[in-house]
Amino acid sequence: MKKTSLKAPAKINLGLSILRKLPNGYHEVKTIYVQISLFDLLSFKEIKENKIIIDCNSKAIPINYKNLVYQAAWWLKKETRVKKGIRIRLKKNIPVGSGLGGGSSDAAVVLKELNNFWHLNLSKNKLISIAKNIGADVAYHLVGGTQLETQGGEKAGRFIALNKLPPCYILLCVPDIRLESSQEYSWVKYDVIGKNSLELLIKALASGDLAKISANLHNDFELWVLEKYPLIRKIKEEMIKYGALNSLMSGKGSAVFGIFDSLKKAKLAQDYFKQSCYKIFLVRPGI
16 A cells, blocks of 8 residues: 655744735735744555544544544545545644644645645645635645735735745744634734734845844734733743844744744753743744
8 A cells, every 4th residue: 555754844924914804704814924844744545445544643633524634635535526545644743723834734735645645636726725625824835935925805825935034043932822713813903903014024035134034023913912911922022032033923823933043042042941831842944
Protein backbone atom coordinates (compact mmCIF):
# COMPACT_ATOMS: atom_id res chain seq x y z
CA MET A 1 0.00 0.00 0.00
CA LYS A 2 1.19 3.52 -0.85
CA LYS A 3 2.48 5.72 2.04
CA THR A 4 3.69 9.33 2.31
CA SER A 5 4.60 11.77 5.12
CA LEU A 6 4.46 15.58 5.01
CA LYS A 7 4.93 18.67 7.19
CA ALA A 8 2.16 21.21 7.84
CA PRO A 9 3.64 24.60 8.85
CA ALA A 10 2.16 27.06 11.31
CA LYS A 11 1.55 30.71 10.40
CA ILE A 12 1.52 34.07 12.09
CA ASN A 13 -0.39 37.19 11.05
CA LEU A 14 1.82 40.26 10.76
CA GLY A 15 -1.24 42.40 10.14
CA LEU A 16 -4.98 41.95 10.61
CA SER A 17 -7.64 44.59 10.03
CA ILE A 18 -11.39 43.95 10.35
CA LEU A 19 -12.96 46.05 7.60
CA ARG A 20 -16.70 45.60 8.13
CA LYS A 21 -19.55 43.27 9.02
CA LEU A 22 -21.19 41.73 5.96
CA PRO A 23 -24.96 41.32 5.42
CA ASN A 24 -24.58 37.55 5.92
CA GLY A 25 -23.24 38.11 9.45
CA TYR A 26 -19.61 37.32 8.60
CA HIS A 27 -16.81 39.90 8.54
CA GLU A 28 -14.53 41.19 5.83
CA VAL A 29 -10.96 40.88 7.10
CA LYS A 30 -7.68 42.00 5.54
CA THR A 31 -4.64 40.09 6.75
CA ILE A 32 -0.97 39.38 6.03
CA TYR A 33 0.27 35.84 6.63
CA VAL A 34 3.76 34.41 7.05
CA GLN A 35 4.58 30.73 7.42
CA ILE A 36 7.01 29.74 10.18
CA SER A 37 9.20 26.75 11.02
CA LEU A 38 6.84 25.02 13.45
CA PHE A 39 5.13 21.97 12.00
CA ASP A 40 2.52 19.29 12.47
CA LEU A 41 3.37 16.00 10.76
CA LEU A 42 0.92 14.00 8.65
CA SER A 43 1.34 10.48 7.31
CA PHE A 44 -0.94 8.98 4.65
CA LYS A 45 -1.61 5.31 3.99
CA GLU A 46 -3.97 3.87 1.43
CA ILE A 47 -6.54 1.40 2.81
CA LYS A 48 -8.89 -1.00 1.04
CA GLU A 49 -12.08 0.18 2.76
CA ASN A 50 -13.83 3.24 1.29
CA LYS A 51 -13.56 5.33 4.45
CA ILE A 52 -11.50 7.96 6.26
CA ILE A 53 -9.58 6.95 9.39
CA ILE A 54 -7.75 9.54 11.50
CA ASP A 55 -5.18 8.72 14.19
CA CYS A 56 -3.63 11.40 16.41
CA ASN A 57 -0.94 11.54 19.09
CA SER A 58 -3.14 13.85 21.20
CA LYS A 59 -6.27 12.55 22.89
CA ALA A 60 -7.55 16.14 23.02
CA ILE A 61 -7.91 16.17 19.23
CA PRO A 62 -11.16 14.77 17.78
CA ILE A 63 -10.66 12.09 15.13
CA ASN A 64 -14.09 12.47 13.55
CA TYR A 65 -15.78 15.11 11.37
CA LYS A 66 -14.95 17.82 13.92
CA ASN A 67 -11.31 17.52 12.83
CA LEU A 68 -10.35 19.67 9.83
CA VAL A 69 -8.16 16.82 8.56
CA TYR A 70 -11.24 14.61 8.33
CA GLN A 71 -13.28 17.42 6.76
CA ALA A 72 -10.65 18.02 4.07
CA ALA A 73 -10.64 14.34 3.05
CA TRP A 74 -14.44 14.20 3.22
CA TRP A 75 -14.92 17.29 1.04
CA LEU A 76 -12.41 16.03 -1.51
CA LYS A 77 -14.24 12.70 -1.75
CA LYS A 78 -17.59 14.51 -2.00
CA GLU A 79 -16.45 16.87 -4.77
CA THR A 80 -14.73 14.18 -6.86
CA ARG A 81 -16.87 11.15 -5.93
CA VAL A 82 -13.69 9.11 -5.53
CA LYS A 83 -14.33 5.70 -3.94
CA LYS A 84 -11.06 5.22 -2.09
CA GLY A 85 -10.03 4.94 1.53
CA ILE A 86 -7.26 6.64 3.51
CA ARG A 87 -5.69 6.42 6.96
CA ILE A 88 -4.12 9.68 8.12
CA ARG A 89 -1.83 9.82 11.14
CA LEU A 90 -1.56 13.30 12.64
CA LYS A 91 1.25 14.29 14.98
CA LYS A 92 0.30 17.61 16.58
CA ASN A 93 3.08 20.02 17.51
CA ILE A 94 1.25 23.29 16.81
CA PRO A 95 -0.89 24.26 19.83
CA VAL A 96 -4.62 23.94 19.19
CA GLY A 97 -6.77 27.09 19.17
CA SER A 98 -3.75 29.38 19.41
CA GLY A 99 -4.11 31.52 16.28
CA LEU A 100 -1.19 29.71 14.60
CA GLY A 101 -3.34 27.97 11.99
CA GLY A 102 -2.34 24.39 12.73
CA GLY A 103 -5.69 22.82 11.89
CA SER A 104 -6.02 24.85 8.69
CA SER A 105 -2.50 23.91 7.62
CA ASP A 106 -3.22 20.23 8.29
CA ALA A 107 -6.35 20.46 6.13
CA ALA A 108 -4.43 22.13 3.29
CA VAL A 109 -1.82 19.36 3.33
CA VAL A 110 -4.62 16.78 3.13
CA LEU A 111 -6.17 18.51 0.10
CA LYS A 112 -2.84 18.77 -1.72
CA GLU A 113 -1.59 15.30 -0.88
CA LEU A 114 -4.81 13.41 -1.58
CA ASN A 115 -5.08 15.29 -4.88
CA ASN A 116 -1.73 13.67 -5.78
CA PHE A 117 -2.34 10.40 -3.91
CA TRP A 118 -5.59 9.70 -5.75
CA HIS A 119 -4.43 11.21 -9.10
CA LEU A 120 -7.35 13.67 -9.13
CA ASN A 121 -5.48 16.39 -11.08
CA LEU A 122 -7.51 19.20 -9.51
CA SER A 123 -6.21 22.73 -10.13
CA LYS A 124 -5.04 24.97 -7.30
CA ASN A 125 -8.11 27.18 -7.87
CA LYS A 126 -10.39 24.16 -7.46
CA LEU A 127 -8.62 23.17 -4.25
CA ILE A 128 -9.00 26.74 -2.97
CA SER A 129 -12.71 26.56 -3.78
CA ILE A 130 -13.00 23.34 -1.74
CA ALA A 131 -10.91 24.87 1.06
CA LYS A 132 -13.53 27.60 1.60
CA ASN A 133 -15.91 24.92 2.88
CA ILE A 134 -13.45 23.90 5.59
CA GLY A 135 -12.02 27.03 7.21
CA ALA A 136 -11.02 30.64 6.61
CA ASP A 137 -7.24 30.05 6.65
CA VAL A 138 -7.11 26.77 4.70
CA ALA A 139 -6.86 28.49 1.31
CA TYR A 140 -3.83 30.47 2.47
CA HIS A 141 -1.96 27.32 3.41
CA LEU A 142 -2.55 26.01 -0.12
CA VAL A 143 -0.72 29.08 -1.43
CA GLY A 144 1.90 29.59 1.31
CA GLY A 145 4.63 32.20 1.61
CA THR A 146 4.03 35.82 2.62
CA GLN A 147 0.58 36.74 1.37
CA LEU A 148 -2.00 39.51 1.66
CA GLU A 149 -5.57 38.23 1.64
CA THR A 150 -9.00 39.75 2.08
CA GLN A 151 -11.41 37.25 3.63
CA GLY A 152 -15.14 37.68 3.14
CA GLY A 153 -16.84 39.94 0.62
CA GLU A 154 -16.28 40.00 -3.12
CA LYS A 155 -12.46 39.79 -2.82
CA ALA A 156 -12.42 36.60 -0.73
CA GLY A 157 -9.84 34.03 -1.74
CA ARG A 158 -7.64 36.44 -3.70
CA PHE A 159 -3.99 36.50 -2.64
CA ILE A 160 -1.25 39.04 -3.32
CA ALA A 161 2.31 37.79 -2.80
CA LEU A 162 4.45 40.14 -0.70
CA ASN A 163 8.17 40.29 0.02
CA LYS A 164 9.44 37.73 2.48
CA LEU A 165 10.08 38.65 6.08
CA PRO A 166 13.85 39.31 6.34
CA PRO A 167 16.00 36.84 8.32
CA CYS A 168 15.04 37.07 11.98
CA TYR A 169 14.05 35.02 15.01
CA ILE A 170 10.45 34.66 16.13
CA LEU A 171 9.61 33.67 19.69
CA LEU A 172 6.13 32.24 20.21
CA CYS A 173 4.49 32.24 23.60
CA VAL A 174 1.18 30.38 23.95
CA PRO A 175 -0.64 30.90 27.26
CA ASP A 176 -3.27 28.48 28.48
CA ILE A 177 -6.12 30.59 27.09
CA ARG A 178 -8.53 29.24 24.47
CA LEU A 179 -10.31 31.95 22.50
CA GLU A 180 -13.37 31.14 20.38
CA SER A 181 -13.88 32.98 17.08
CA SER A 182 -17.62 33.49 17.58
CA GLN A 183 -17.06 35.06 20.98
CA GLU A 184 -14.27 37.32 19.75
CA TYR A 185 -16.36 38.64 16.88
CA SER A 186 -19.16 39.37 19.35
CA TRP A 187 -16.75 41.77 21.08
CA VAL A 188 -15.94 43.75 17.91
CA LYS A 189 -15.90 47.51 18.46
CA TYR A 190 -17.20 48.78 15.15
CA ASP A 191 -16.20 52.38 15.86
CA VAL A 192 -12.49 51.51 16.04
CA ILE A 193 -11.94 48.69 13.53
CA GLY A 194 -10.51 49.06 10.04
CA LYS A 195 -8.52 52.20 10.83
CA ASN A 196 -5.25 50.51 9.83
CA SER A 197 -5.17 49.70 6.10
CA LEU A 198 -1.91 47.73 6.54
CA GLU A 199 -0.38 49.86 3.75
CA LEU A 200 2.55 50.97 5.94
CA LEU A 201 3.24 47.33 6.81
CA ILE A 202 3.10 46.37 3.12
CA LYS A 203 5.57 49.16 2.26
CA ALA A 204 7.84 48.10 5.11
CA LEU A 205 7.88 44.52 3.81
CA ALA A 206 8.79 45.86 0.36
CA SER A 207 11.72 47.77 1.89
CA GLY A 208 13.07 44.68 3.66
CA ASP A 209 13.72 46.77 6.79
CA LEU A 210 13.03 44.53 9.79
CA ALA A 211 12.74 47.45 12.22
CA LYS A 212 10.13 49.19 10.02
CA ILE A 213 8.22 45.94 9.55
CA SER A 214 8.17 45.34 13.30
CA ALA A 215 7.06 48.91 14.01
CA ASN A 216 4.00 48.45 11.78
CA LEU A 217 2.66 45.13 13.10
CA HIS A 218 -1.08 45.42 13.75
CA ASN A 219 -4.02 43.29 14.88
CA ASP A 220 -7.52 44.74 15.39
CA PHE A 221 -8.43 41.88 17.73
CA GLU A 222 -5.97 43.28 20.27
CA LEU A 223 -8.23 46.33 20.67
CA TRP A 224 -10.53 44.31 22.93
CA VAL A 225 -8.72 41.04 23.69
CA LEU A 226 -5.96 42.83 25.63
CA GLU A 227 -8.61 44.45 27.83
CA LYS A 228 -10.29 41.15 28.61
CA TYR A 229 -7.08 39.11 28.99
CA PRO A 230 -4.39 41.14 30.82
CA LEU A 231 -2.05 38.13 30.64
CA ILE A 232 -1.82 38.48 26.85
CA ARG A 233 -0.97 42.17 27.25
CA LYS A 234 1.67 41.25 29.85
CA ILE A 235 3.31 38.72 27.51
CA LYS A 236 3.50 41.35 24.75
CA GLU A 237 5.10 43.85 27.12
CA GLU A 238 7.61 41.29 28.40
CA MET A 239 8.58 40.29 24.87
CA ILE A 240 9.60 43.90 24.20
CA LYS A 241 11.26 44.21 27.61
CA TYR A 242 13.48 41.24 26.75
CA GLY A 243 14.58 42.60 23.40
CA ALA A 244 11.86 42.04 20.80
CA LEU A 245 11.61 44.74 18.13
CA ASN A 246 7.85 44.41 18.58
CA SER A 247 5.27 41.87 19.68
CA LEU A 248 1.78 40.96 18.46
CA MET A 249 -1.01 38.50 19.09
CA SER A 250 -1.30 36.17 16.09
CA GLY A 251 -4.70 36.06 14.43
CA LYS A 252 -7.47 35.63 16.97
CA GLY A 253 -4.97 34.42 19.59
CA SER A 254 -4.01 33.45 22.13
CA ALA A 255 -0.44 32.97 20.82
CA VAL A 256 1.81 36.01 21.06
CA PHE A 257 4.98 36.39 19.00
CA GLY A 258 7.99 38.63 19.28
CA ILE A 259 10.36 39.49 16.42
CA PHE A 260 14.06 39.53 17.33
CA ASP A 261 17.02 40.67 15.25
CA SER A 262 19.51 38.44 17.06
CA LEU A 263 19.55 34.85 18.30
CA LYS A 264 21.16 35.95 21.57
CA LYS A 265 18.24 38.25 22.45
CA ALA A 266 15.69 35.66 21.38
CA LYS A 267 17.27 32.98 23.57
CA LEU A 268 17.40 35.32 26.58
CA ALA A 269 13.68 35.95 26.16
CA GLN A 270 13.08 32.23 25.62
CA ASP A 271 14.87 31.43 28.89
CA TYR A 272 12.72 33.98 30.72
CA PHE A 273 9.42 32.67 29.36
CA LYS A 274 10.42 29.07 30.06
CA GLN A 275 10.02 29.89 33.75
CA SER A 276 6.30 30.27 33.12
CA CYS A 277 3.80 27.52 32.31
CA TYR A 278 3.45 28.76 28.74
CA LYS A 279 4.28 26.78 25.60
CA ILE A 280 7.36 28.37 24.05
CA PHE A 281 8.75 27.95 20.52
CA LEU A 282 11.73 29.69 18.92
CA VAL A 283 11.27 29.60 15.14
CA ARG A 284 12.30 31.25 11.88
CA PRO A 285 10.16 32.72 9.10
CA GLY A 286 9.61 30.43 6.12
CA ILE A 287 9.67 26.64 5.91
